Amino acid sequence: MSFPAPETNDLNRPYWDGLAAGELRHQHCSNCGNNWLPAREACPRCLATDPVWQPASGRGRIVSWVVYHKAYHNAFADRVPYDVSLVELDEGPRLLTNIVDSDAGRALSIGALVELKIEREGDLTLARFRLVSDEGTA
């Protein structure tokens, strides 16, 4: 069963090209400083156009997560139980992802530090994350 494919277009192509080139990019508004994902033509805070793409540090924190015990698509049938996690990047944008070492969610907690781990999935390059130890926290 085919893996679901994102809809790429002129607007979000820099995001997918960035991952293929090994970096996670988000949009940045030169007018108000807002950072966001997913791709939009205008800043959702001040509505200014012509946002620029910037590389993210790749670090963030877990806001929440879920664990699928049932597959709603055959491509995930042999992956259950698997997590889908909500990560807020240090720069502000929020995204959904998988935490690669989550132990089916058992290793996760809200506020846990994570860092980018870009992975290939067939023809796709995906922004997944892994847990990092707390050595950075004061």
Next chain:
Amino acid sequence: MRGKAVIAGVGHTIYGKHPGRDRISLIVEACRNALQDAGIEKDMVDGVLVKMANSEPSILYGQKVAEALGLQPRVGASLDQGGAANIALISYAAMAVDAGLMDIALVCYGDTPRTGSRQVYHRPRGDDAVFGWYATAAGYAMIHQAYAQKHACRPEHFGAVAVQCRANGAENPQGHLNKPITLDDYMESPLLIEPLRRDDCCLISDGGAAVVVMSAERAKQLGIANAVPVLGFGQGQESWDVHLRPNLTETSAAASADTAFKMAGLEPGNIDVAQLYDCFTVTVLLTLEDYGLAKRGQAGPMAAQGALALDGSLPLNTSGGLLSESGTPGLQLVIEGVRQMRGDARLQIEGAKTCIVSNQGGSMHTHATMILGNPS
């Protein structure tokens, strides 16, 4: 707008399975019953407002439904707001009647996701499907997790909501599910999208429902003695993607309730009975807190201590809600609220003078609130 509009009649089909029937037939049956309940003729209706069918959105749907009702109303529309649409439509009907755009409206809904397609509830959620992000329940699971972690809420707290709604629904022979559960049953029900257990999730039901809206003055003129006044209503909206909301544990239901309370001139402490949208158990806990019916983080313990029972301080979902009466989105809660205010509910709360009803849609995207009072 306090008390200017009334719900003069209510009607619905049996909830559950209607194999081979189409959704508009269910709407027509519900409207026929609502008109009979109000004691008015069909041709007096000059407004038809329909909630978009979740399982098959279509354009000009309000006009399609009006045609099946044999009506060419002054005001006709369908609204896409998910489960909040029914209360939203009743409030638009109330204002349109007040403004003189129409005289009497049918607000109605019907759908057949049970015997037809429930694919809408299992669909991939945009480009995030590459991470396995599927199904309506997933957004609620994300919210449930954040809420449970923030408030150290235990599974038993969520379970108390499921047990209460299922107990009330067991007394409702017109409901979809008449099977009570114990807290042990809840705890043992399988995890679907963790932390959601099966029994945290509402039913998927076929069914239709309708209410008749007119001005209080018109109801009086027509001699409709048990017309239930709409004391207040309000709405609040969230952003599209659950994960882009700045706060997962508080919602715009607070704005919705605040508007309704102000219009009604009431406070949370004045509410006698509640019909709260229970698509998932966490929705009830969040709504209790957003509405000010419970302190932040206290809705779970409140439920576990029995406050939502029929003899508790705030009886909840007295006909079973979405968890037991019907998974159809929202109007069944309004109808039960109307019955509680008229005094003819199956599980009648003696002396109840006010009822709050919540509707919400999507993954807590849309919120609508209505406060009902006793017939005057």
